[in-house]
Amino acid sequence: MDIKDLKEKIGEYRELIIILTTAVAIGFFFYYYIYLKNYAEVKRLDSQIQETTTDINRVQTEIKETQKVAQRLKDAMERLKDMEDRFTVTQSKLPSDRQLSSILKGLVGDDVKKGVKFISLRHLPLEPKGEYFKLPFQTAIQARFQSFGEYLEMIEEMPRIVTVENFRIEAKEESLPLLSMQLFMSTYVLGGQ
Structure with missing residues (x-):
């Protein structure tokens, strides 16, 4: 090529x-x-x-x-x-100190007394609980068992807080058919520390 x-x-x-x-x-x-x-x-x-x-x-x-x-x-x-x-x-x-009388009236008033006989109501010393005071009190009543149950229901339905902390029921010969009862209750009042 x-x-x-x-x-x-x-x-x-x-x-x-x-x-x-x-x-x-x-x-x-x-x-x-x-x-x-x-x-x-x-x-x-x-x-x-x-x-x-x-x-x-x-x-x-x-x-x-x-x-x-x-x-x-x-x-x-x-x-x-x-x-x-x-x-x-x-x-x-919670009641204020001005409402305590209405609570006491609610506990022992005529509209509640149906079948319940109040013997005594005494308050115990105030117990400070922060912003509140615990106001314990003791009530002695006599009632039939059914009336006592109705009374406890009435306490539960109260517009203010009232707590039944304990109770004792005794049947005494001299008061039969009524039972002797002691209720230990408390409420709280505004105005603590």
Whole structure:
């Protein structure tokens, strides 16, 4: 093969060689002047995208935790409100020192005395209990057993808190068919320490 044959063969593939040379030149130009120039910028942008994605995930996690805390706070506020309501109701059932006479009247009044004979009512010393004073008292009564049960029900239904802490029942020969009973009760009065 000599040079003449080579020139003839190149002539046949001339267009193809020009197209390939042009494509290689364009590829080299694109790679060198566009890709390599912007490669650092692409890497920097990719790094920023990864950092932003990490920040977004972190913020989403913080939002979820904040929502959990907010829900727990809401639940705690509801429980606090419920406790305050119950405290208010309980406090409304505690007598002030001015209401003690109405409680005593309720315990020994005519409307309650059906079948119950009061022998004595004596108060015991006040006991400080924080914001309240415990006012214990002892009552001696005589009644039939059924009347005694009705009397205890009446005490339970009083609008103010009166607690029957203990009681004793005795059957004495001289007072039969009535039973002699001692009730140890208490109420709480506002105005402690």
